[in-house]
Amino acid sequence: MKKQRLIMRSIILILLGAAVVYTLYANFTKDDIQKVEVGKKAPDFVLSDMNGEKHRLSDYEGKGVLLNFWATWCKPCEREMPYMDSGYKVYKDKGVQVLAVNIGESDVVVNEFINRYDLSFPVLNDKNQEVLTAYGVDPLPITFLINKDGIVERVHTGEIIKEEVMMDMMEEIKP
Amino acid sequence: MKEVKCECGHVNPHGTVLCESCGIPLIEEKTREKLLDMRYEGSARRSQTYNKTIIDKIWNFFSSVKVGVWLIVITLIASALGTIFPQEMYIPPVMPAVEYYEDQYGWLGKMYYELGFHNLYSSWWYLVLIASIGISLVICSLDRVVPLYRALKKQRVTRHESFLKRQRLFGITQVENKDIPFDGVIENLKKKRYSIREENGNILAEKGRFSRWGPYVNHVGLIIFLIGGMLRFVPGMYIDDVLWIREGETKVIPETNGQYYLENKEFTLEVYDKDHEVFDEALSNSGMVAKNYQSDVVLYKRADNSVAGEEAKLDQVKEFSIRVNEPLKFEGYALYQVEYKLDELSTMSFHLTNKETNEQFGKISVDLNEPETKYDLGNGYSVEVMSYFPDFEFNSEGQPATKSRIPNNPAFVFNMITPDKPDGEISFVAIQQTIEPFEDNEYKMAFAGIETKDVSGLTVRKDLTLWIFAVGGFLFMVGVAQGAYWNHRRIWIQRRDQEIWIAGHTNKNWHGIKREIKEILEGSGINEPDDLIKETEDK
Numbered sequence: 001m002k003k004q005r006l007i008m009r010s011i012i013l014i015l016l017g018a019a020v021v022y023t024l025y026a027n028f029t030k031d032d033i034q035k036v037e038v039g040k041k042a043p044d045f046v047l048s049d050m051n052g053e054k055h056r057l058s059d060y061e062g063k064g065v066l067l068n069f070w071a072t073w074c075k076p077c078e079r080e081m082p083y084m085d086s087g088y089k090v091y092k093d094k095g096v097q098v099l100a101v102n103i104g105e106s107d108v109v110v111n112e113f114i115n116r117y118d119l120s121f122p123v124l125n126d127k128n129q130e131v132l133t134a135y136g137v138d139p140l141p142i143t144f145l146i147n148k149d150g151i152v153e154r155v156h157t158g159e160i161i162k163e164e165v166m167m168d169m170m171e172e173i174k175p
Numbered sequence: 176m177k178e179v180k181c182e183c184g185h186v187n188p189h190g191t192v193l194c195e196s197c198g199i200p201l202i203e204e205k206t207r208e209k210l211l212d213m214r215y216e217g218s219a220r221r222s223q224t225y226n227k228t229i230i231d232k233i234w235n236f237f238s239s240v241k242v243g244v245w246l247i248v249i250t251l252i253a254s255a256l257g258t259i260f261p262q263e264m265y266i267p268p269v270m271p272a273v274e275y276y277e278d279q280y281g282w283l284g285k286m287y288y289e290l291g292f293h294n295l296y297s298s299w300w301y302l303v304l305i306a307s308i309g310i311s312l313v314i315c316s317l318d319r320v321v322p323l324y325r326a327l328k329k330q331r332v333t334r335h336e337s338f339l340k341r342q343r344l345f346g347i348t349q350v351e352n353k354d355i356p357f358d359g360v361i362e363n364l365k366k367k368r369y370s371i372r373e374e375n376g377n378i379l380a381e382k383g384r385f386s387r388w389g390p391y392v393n394h395v396g397l398i399i400f401l402i403g404g405m406l407r408f409v410p411g412m413y414i415d416d417v418l419w420i421r422e423g424e425t426k427v428i429p430e431t432n433g434q435y436y437l438e439n440k441e442f443t444l445e446v447y448d449k450d451h452e453v454f455d456e457a458l459s460n461s462g463m464v465a466k467n468y469q470s471d472v473v474l475y476k477r478a479d480n481s482v483a484g485e486e487a488k489l490d491q492v493k494e495f496s497i498r499v500n501e502p503l504k505f506e507g508y509a510l511y512q513v514e515y516k517l518d519e520l521s522t523m524s525f526h527l528t529n530k531e532t533n534e535q536f537g538k539i540s541v542d543l544n545e546p547e548t549k550y551d552l553g554n555g556y557s558v559e560v561m562s563y564f565p566d567f568e569f570n571s572e573g574q575p576a577t578k579s580r581i582p583n584n585p586a587f588v589f590n591m592i593t594p595d596k597p598d599g600e601i602s603f604v605a606i607q608q609t610i611e612p613f614e615d616n617e618y619k620m621a622f623a624g625i626e627t628k629d630v631s632g633l634t635v636r637k638d639l640t641l642w643i644f645a646v647g648g649f650l651f652m653v654g655v656a657q658g659a660y661w662n663h664r665r666i667w668i669q670r671r672d673q674e675i676w677i678a679g680h681t682n683k684n685w686h687g688i689k690r691e692i693k694e695i696l697e698g699s700g701i702n703e704p705d706d707l708i709k710e711t712e713d714k
Contacts, residue, residue: 009234016313019405020306026408027297045483056482073566073577105580106545108563126484130427134483 035136038155042067042146045131047101047124050111055099055124058150064096064173065146069137071103072113076159077141081117083166088121091170095148098122103140104129148175183335188322193217195329198338210707211341213680216330218322237307237314246311250304257295260287309401316394327384332374334667336676342667344679344689346704355675355700357668363695369666378668387682389658396650403643414637418510421519422628425475427483430635431508436475436489442515442629443469468512470497470631474505497633507637514632520582524623525604527558527591530616536593538623543582555594558620562588567605575603591618664688666695677704 036042042065046056057065068084070077081100088098098121102110107125114123126132135144145154153173160166179187185196192202193211195218200211211217236242260280263272272293276284291298339345357378364371369380407413416429418437425438445467449458458464475489495503502509520543526535537552543565551557562575567586570576575586586605592598596617603610604620662681666688669676677696681688685706693703 006228006230010230012313012317013230013233016310019402020303020310023306023405023408024299024302027302028299043483046481046485071580073579103580106563106565108546108548108560109565109577109580111548112562128426128484130433130483133427133429134433136429 049122067144190219197335199335216326218326243311332379339678342678344704386661393654400647416635438473440471516630518627522626525620528621559590
């Protein structure tokens with residue numbers, strides 16, 4: 001009788017506790033939940049770069065892809081660009097592709113930016129913000145590390161503050 | 176701890192105040208009281224008796240009504256505090272929250288921010304408070320409803336004399352023949368919809384017992400309500416997103432997995448006509464009064480397996496005019512008209528003009544969302560767009576820069592190429608501002624007009640939890656009605672030697688039961704019971 005009561009109470013308290021813990025957990029992770037989950041396949045897309053050439057994400061399977069979302073007016077995006085460029089120069093022959101997706105600014109603005117920083121990797125322009133929506137991008141910058149099988153290895157929200165960090169990221173997805 | 180065996184032979188759980196079966200007071204000091212405390216039928220609220228393991232201690236904490244009331248009071252105070260200044264999600268995005276509160280509200284605002292009240296309703300401690308109220312509800316209810324149910328189920332018809340004597344309504348009638356029939360009384364009781372149990376010629380008449388479950392039904396409703404709130408955190412159950420869409424644009428609707436697209440044909444803001452007979456005066460007092468906010472849209476569904484960024488084949492689903500409270504609904508989604516922005520700049524026109532002669536050499540129209548790099552005007556005249564700042568400002572280094580991609584304040588660096596200046600002249604043109612870096616330009620870009628477009632702000636909403644709130648709310652009201660509009664009434668009639676004892680109890684509305692007993696006893700020769708509390712008061 002007494003034992004039964006203890007078991008009963010324990011079960012009820014555990015159930016209630018689990019509900020509370022889940023709610024708290026869900027509430028605190030809701031801001032970090034990306035549409036794109038680590039360990040899952042990255043959603044495919046097709047975008048044109050500034051030279052009009054089309055890039056399909058799935059065509060890069062076999063290579064690691066560093067997928068970065070940026071805007072010209074976003075200061076942290078601007079600061080990490082040179083690191084991305086030097087990283088690209090080192091890793092492009094080691095099977096890592098950099099795709100920098102602009103959030104749909106006008107070509108004039110984007111081209112001027114590319115020229116100013118002399119960027120050598122393809123810059124894609126998401127004119128209709130479809131890829132942005134599909135990846136649930138907010139805020140900028142955000143960087144997705146996609147391995148050779150098209151699986152998202154890691155998502156980095158915010159600025160990449162050092163060249164070494166950028167290099168480590170590329171090393172991570174090197175096939 | 177031992178169970179308590181009553182003299183009537185019934186075995187009660189430890190802590191029972193009144194025997195579940197015969198009603199005799201089992202606790203010494205209760206026998207001295209004039210009236211019995213009938214709350215929860217004197218059943219054993221176990222939480223108050225066992226206090227051994229940590230589980231029991233937690234259980235007992237939440238089982239206390241006092242704790243529950245304090246939790247509610249604290250939550251009320253906290254909720255009120257959250258309304259003193261606007262929550263973080265409602266402050267304008269002009270500066271970071273950390274500066275905003277101090278800037279707007281001084282040191283109070285700073286404190287408000289430091290204490291985390293700017294995000295109160297999703298703070299961990301607020302959620303813990305709400306959750307504690309939920310737990311308290313569950314445990315308080317369980318701890319009371321089970322023993323109460325048990326006591327009401329186990330109650331005997333023939334209650335102990337000390338139980339009857341201590342009821343608020345109690346009376347004794349002396350009779351010659353103790354076997355006088357109760358037929359008339361039973362008849363009357365039945366007419367009043369009492370259910371009657373008889374034992375050795377004694378009667379227990381009872382009605383409205385289900386009203387005792389009202390508070391618990393009410394609590395079940397509340398708990399379902401809370402579960403609904405909890406489910407909103409489960410991915411996919413609740414979506415609340417924003418879609419800003421310009422006139423003429425077709426955009427993918429967020430949270431639909433790229434399946435649905437929306438085209439905005441036109442946004443309309445209508446205001447009430449001032450020349451209205453009846454409302455003329457009211458309207459001129461209050462200025463512009465909005466009559467209608469409306470977005471005329473077309474909903475499309477993706478018809479192929481194209482991926483994001485690819486031009487998709489779209490099938491038109493329907494045309495619709497979204498107005499306030501008239502959302503566009505499809506597949507569990509609803510698009511609501513919530514915001515708008517009138518007259519966002521879309522095109523800006525300039526004349527290439529000779530400064531001295533004012534002679535014009537052609538007009539260019541610049542699409543502010545996608546300017547061309549070069550506009551050829553023929554005859555050796557052309558204009559190059561060297562730089563474009565859709566949302567122009569001078570940044571901290573004093574350089575021209577853009578704050579966003581929205582053309583709120585467009586500025587250009589033009590290179591004007593003319594037959595007599597084949598290398599071109601540079602001119603910086605912003606709204607009502609022209610800067611010539613080399614100062615001696617012969618030509619200028621003369622402003623020639625703008626075109627604007629409206630932008631609709633829509634909320635994308637999907638809520639699979641709404642029906643749970645409806646069920647919870649409904650049960651809540653059922654519980655309230657059940658407990659409030661019905662009374663649990665019991666009448667005991669017992670034969671004892673030359674006397675007939677009558678006692679009555681109700682959980683509320685004593686006046687009602689007294690009147691009812693009077694009608695029931697009419698012509699039976701049994702005296703009406705006295706109201707012991709009233710008597711005491713009268714004395």
